[in-house]
Amino acid sequence: MTYLFTRRLRLAPGNLLDSMAWSAKITEKVNAISEVPVSLWTTVFSPKLGTLSWTVVVEELSVLEALDAKLLADSGYTALTDEGARYISEAGVDDALINLIHADPDAAAGERQYAGVVEAVLAPGNAVRGIELGVDIAQRAKKIMGCATSFGASQTGVYGAVGWITLYDSVDQVQKADEALAADKGFAELLDKEASKAYLSGVSTQTLYRRVV
Numbered sequence: 598m599t600y601l602f603t604r605r606l607r608l609a610p611g612n613l614l615d616s617m618a619w620s621a622k623i624t625e626k627v628n629a630i631s632e633v634p635v636s637l638w639t640t641v642f643s644p645k646l647g648t649l650s651w652t653v654v655v656e657e658l659s660v661l662e663a664l665d666a667k668l669l670a671d672s673g674y675t676a677l678t679d680e681g682a683r684y685i686s687e688a689g690v691d692d693a694l695i696n697l698i699h700a701d702p703d704a705a706a707g708e709r710q711y712a713g714v715v716e717a718v719l720a721p722g723n724a725v726r727g728i729e730l731g732v733d734i735a736q737r738a739k740k741i742m743g744c745a746t747s748f749g750a751s752q753t754g755v756y757g758a759v760g761w762i763t764l765y766d767s768v769d770q771v772q773k774a775d776e777a778l779a780a781d782k783g784f785a786e787l788l789d790k791e792a793s794k795a796y797l798s799g800v801s802t803q804t805l806y807r808r809v810v
Contacts, residue, residue, distance in 0.1 A: 599697040600655050601749060601762075608647040609686040616684035617809070620649050623677040624810045627651070630667050630674065633660060638712060638806035647686075650806060654697070654705075695749040695760065699732045703745035709764035711771050712806045717796040719757040727795040731759050734787065738763065741781050742774035759796075771805065 608616050624637040633653055640648040655661055668674045719727040728750065735748035744763050751758035765771045778784060 598656070599700040600658065600661075600752070601695040601697055601747075602653050602655065602661055603693040603695070604651045604690060605693065606649055606690045607645055607686045607688045608649065608684055610647075612684060616681075619677070619681055619684060621810050623674070623681060624651065626671075626674050626677055627668065630671055631664050633664070636708075636808060637810040639809050641711075641805050641807045643804045643806075644802075645804075649809075654700075658694075693754055694752040696752050697747050697749040698728060699735050699748040701735070701739065701745040701747045703739075704747055704762075704764055706745075707766070708808065709745075710767055710808050711765040712808075713763040713765070713771065714760055714804045714806065715801065716758060716760040716804075717792075717801040718755060719759060720795055720797050723795045724757070727759065730791050730795050731761070734792065735761055737784055737787065738778060741777050741784060743777075744770065744774050 620637060624635060627635050631653070633655055635651055635653045638650045638652065640646055640650075653661075653664075731748040731750075735746045738744075738761070739746040742763065744765055746761060746763045748761050749759065751760070763774070765774060
């Protein structure tokens with residue numbers, strides 16, 4: 598299996614320059630210890646502005662376990678986590694684990710600058726169909742937009758949560774891809790006829806992230 602692990606927090610108001618400098622510093626420290634690359638993203642044009650998200654893709658959960666042990670044993674890392682407490686909002690820190698059921702092989706190529714995340718929740722009685730449809734949507738979206746699109750199911754957090762992750766090289770590509778998707782009648786019909794039944798209504802969200810490190 599392929600897993601996407603995410604550690605997310607929201608910055609408290611104020612100290613923007615210092616908090617962003619800290620986030621880059623701790624990311625550099627983690628990557629100096631980690632055997633797998635860790636990326637840092639922040640929300641843009643989206644709700645919960647000031648959210649930071651660290652992501653890493655692994656094939657085995659034991660890799661995450663080993664990395665966590667190494668980080669906790671490193672005094673430099675623990676000092677940075679203590680320093681960061683002053684920048685984090687009262688919402689605290691959340692971890693999430695996603696099983697990438699359809700991991701687009703093109704997602705690993707280069708360092709993309711933007712990531713669009715659409716999250717939904719499977720409707721009761723639609724677990725199998727919702728997963729099959731999720732993969733189909735990801736593949737069709739890639740064909741239309743020309744951008745790497747993966748689909749996964751949450752292993753922690755909201756039960757039945759699923760999501761699509763699309764990677765972009767630039768903000769211009771974000772705009773062109775969205776325009777292409779909106780103009781495709783067949784894709785809209787797929788969402789109207791199939792997705793409306795497979796996923797719960799009124800709980801889907803869409804977030805755009807920009808790469809920091």
